[in-house]
Amino acid sequence: MLYLIFTLAAVIVVIAAIYLNRFGDVISKKSSLSGAIVGTFLIAGATSLPELTTSLTAVFIDNPDIAVGNMLGSNVFNLLILAAVDIYYRKRRLFQRINHKENIPSAVVGLVFLAILISAMLIPGSQSLFNVGLEMLVIVGIYIVAVKVISNSEEEEQAPLAKDYSLRTGVIGFIVAAFIVFLAGSALSISGDRLANATGMDASFIGSFLIAASTSLPELVTVIAAFKLANYNMAIGSILGSNLFNMQLLVITDVLYREGPILAAVGTSHLFTALLGIMMTLIMIYLLVRPQASAARSQWRYATPSLIITVLYFVVTFALY
Template structure:
């Protein structure tokens, strides 16, 4: 029964998050809030709301392993999405048709964030300030400082089309979808906690892989929509940007977890998820920087295949 509830909650999260993304896009285009910064924040918040509500509920039920695992696992799953799409559409040479300057900084900053988290997980007795790990404060400061170095492709790009809702309908729909995501995300976290207890599965595994995969499916839909239009910069940029945003949500999770700095309250298995994220991000950086003269499709797709295999092996080990 608990498995059925988990699967139903995951399905509702995905469906509601897709509509949340669509309504948010309409609002950013049709309201006085329109503009690159506000629009990006609105869409990023909409796409990441499942991760946020799930992790905050995990904090509320005092399961920090699911909270941290969900954020780290979502980032890893997002990179897996890129790898799988690149494999399936290897003839299109995804990473040979993008603006390197617009994407490498985001990948490198995400890599730096993961390294900071790994160091914090490895060092016992993390330093805290007002109950928040010092590493989280460093991450926020670096995020703010790095914003000016994250380039965006200023060229004309085709946008992913959305349904033509009225502004009033979009606002109401956004609020309703957000409430649905909040409730279903909470149920997903609670049922995941119960699933770990009932089956004896590691809570870190449940958070890092099962829940993380469920809450990251909206990103998959966004990437496929952008890829269908051959908007490859949007496909890659949305994933790398989502990963940076998720780490900031992890900071918020630490702020709201008042027992101790959250990284000091979780199991050591999260180190492996973070290391997996580092390795997969390094592969992404390599794909972004390597020469675009590879003609053989399987030689081109080999790094993405490596990423997919690494994810499967890590899932098996943690399980």
């Protein structure tokens, strides 16, 4: 029965995420918001709802390893999604078809967030305010500034809509799809957590990889759907934005975890997951700043950075667990 619930929830999440992206595309083209902005904040927030539910549940059952591992694991898995899509569609050269200036800030801020978390985990006796780590307050402050900077970026040219929806229909459809993602994603997370617990695996591994992969399913569908709509900025923005949003959800998790700073209560394996995120993000930044001429030769030479990201993910996962 548990397997049936997990599978059914996954299917519903996939369908809802497709409509989430479709109506997000309508909003980006019928309003003053660019595809990168819609992807970075609007869609990213909605597709991160399963991560929020999972981490809050982990806090409720007093399992901080699952809560933190879910967020960090989702971030690295999200980058793996982007790399895998880039490899699969290497003929289209995804990173050569985007407005780089709109996506570089999100990637850089994501890198800064991971560096802050690593520093907090390495420094013993983390400082806190009302049982919340000071590093979390810094992350919130940087995010607020990043929202303002990214929102002031230029609006790119938009491709025509596949179907003509009004802005009102797009907004209503987006809200409904986001609500369905929240419900189905919650069921996906909870059933996945129970399936993982039944195997007796370590909580850090469960949170960082099994649950993280499950809750990242909406991001996978969103990227593929955005790619098929030729809204490449939204495809990349949804992933980079989801990673930024996940860090804000980690802040909420720390606020609700009343035993002290949550990073002080987790295992050391999360440090390696964060370091993996640093390496993958650095390669992603290279893809965003790489001149087109350097990727103009063979398809596989173009896809080499994404291949490195993919190999890194599986090698580090195998080495840790």
